[in-house]
Amino acid sequence: MRNSKDRIEVSHVGSLPRSPELIAANKRRKDEGQRFDGFDEIISQAVVDVVQKQKEVGVTIPNDGEYGHAMSGNVDYGAWWSYSFHRLGGTELRSGGLLGVVGGSSPGTDIRLSSFADRRDWNIFKDAYQDPTAGIALGDTAGEAFPFVVGPLTYTGQDEIKADVANLKAALDAAGFEEGFMTAVSPGSASRIGNEYYENEEEFIYACADAMREEYKAIIDGGLILQIDDPSIAENFDQIVPEPEIEDYRKFTQIRVEALNYALRDLPSDRIRFHLCWGSWHGPHTTDVEFRHIVDLMLQINADAYTFEAANARHEHEWKIWEDVKLPEGKMILPGIVSHATNVVEHPELVAERIERFAKLVGRENVVASTDCGLGGRIHPQIAWAKLEALAQGADIATKRLWA
DSSP states (O other), rough: OOOOSSSSSBBOOOOOOOOOOHHHHHHHHHHHOOTTTTTHHHHHHHHHHHHHHHHHTSSOOOOOOTSSOOOBBTBBBHHHHHGGGGGEEEEEEEEOOOSSOOOOOOOTTTOOOOOEEEOOOHHHHHHHHHHHSSSSSOOOTTOEEEEEEEEEEEEOOOHHHHHHHHHHHHHHHHHHOOOOOEEEEOOOHHTEEEEEEEESSHHHHHHHHHHHHHHHHHHHTTTTTEEETTTOOOHGGGSSSSSSOHHHHHHHHHHHHHHHHTTTTOOGGGGGGEEEOOOOSSHHHTTOOOOGHHHHHHHHOOOEEEEESSSSTGGGGGGGGGGGGGGTTTTTEEEEOOOSSSOOOOHHHHHHHHHHHHHHHHHHBHHHHHHHSTTTSOOOHHHHHHHHHHHHHHHHHHHHTOOO
């Protein structure tokens, strides 16, 4: 995995804006329940285009924009997670929306996930979330189908992941990139669906780990960097009512860390990066767990690089934890330097300052400039690409200072 050996490298978290044509193609595939003639060509060309676009704005470690991940209707910001619904056998899709499923409790604790609609932040700011003029409305997912596990979980996405890997490899070659990454959902996040088969949550999460491991192996065997997307490590805290004690939440989270490491067993950590976030939806986020309470859990994960939110107004101050937390030898961080949570495009000088903060604490070679979370669906495409360009410009400024 490339580090910042002689310059600050530039990457991002994964999701990038989809063109109207790609959104229309995904909708048609969803409506018809299968890939239609010409769909594969649309996807492969879109991946070529998005990789080239990343090169033009200055990204040095690109991906496929998550274009191969099936969208849930028009909600493209949820594709990082909902794509897995279509790659897991033993599930059944039911109408009723994405907000009504209740998770199980974890061994050793009395806490359990509430429904997505019962997030504490959403209820504290209920009026704001229900006001379409507030800028934080959640969007309408009431008509979307949601999966329930009704039998043994299996991985059925072999054809899809094979196509994803081939598309990105071809696009990287066409643009002259030596390295690219591909995202896949973690067992802890994949298991946030309905369960009517497994006896307890631990058994359920490990079944997800066994199934998703096949996708992880396919990405690494294909010569790509694997990025594990796992908001469950941090985001679950807001979805537990009432607010749990920190130690109880750490026990609740530990099983998800252990299940992920089980899924990653024997896979090379230098080909794996891990993404942690507090949920990419626009909102106050006043009930987020503090990073200091879970950073050691994150560092337990079998990866050589860690991405996390560090630019938005709720979490920017937490860069200071690296004054006390020692980054393990051989590890890297990809802190969010620009945010999906604001339409303001960060100034390159601010970008450089944020990069330099981390470089001075963990070493310049161990910092790759990244984004807080996925940009696709969260901000206007024009703004998203301007943010990535500002990220690259700021990385150039930081490089000149750090390697002066």
